[in-house]
Amino acid sequence: MKEVESFKLDHTKVKAPYVRAAGVLTRDGVSISKFDLRLTQPNKEFMTSPALHTLEHLLATFMREELPGDIVIDLSPMGCRTGFYLIVWGEPTTEDVALALKRSLLRIGSVTTVPATTEVECGNYISHSLDEAKTVARNVLSRGISTDPFDRTRVV
């Protein structure tokens, strides 16, 4: 079986919330970086499907706006419902990404509508909760986002 980088992370040792640089791929001089945006503590707490889904819609929009240079390729939910994967062009620092996530979560506090929640635009358009998404965002902001999964002294 091919080894998957994130399966080697010891999920019992990490301290959420954090942003983790999960790897850089470079081919023909072009780099693509992957980050974990871990919002809740693995195996202790996880988001509901509606909260995760609404955060996905909001972060897909806000992270594109908050990371300069139109570098976002993809932002997708983790199947364990504890966070998101972010894939971008280039090699932004973990701090750049953590600060963009912080600004995005702050913006969620004043959101009144969720983008793309019609049957035409979304694959499960009734499964959304802005209230629960706001609660997750608030909890992450109150704990602070670390730029190191193992070190809570590195909160942005």
Ligand SMILES: [Zn+2]
């Ligand atoms: Zn959707």
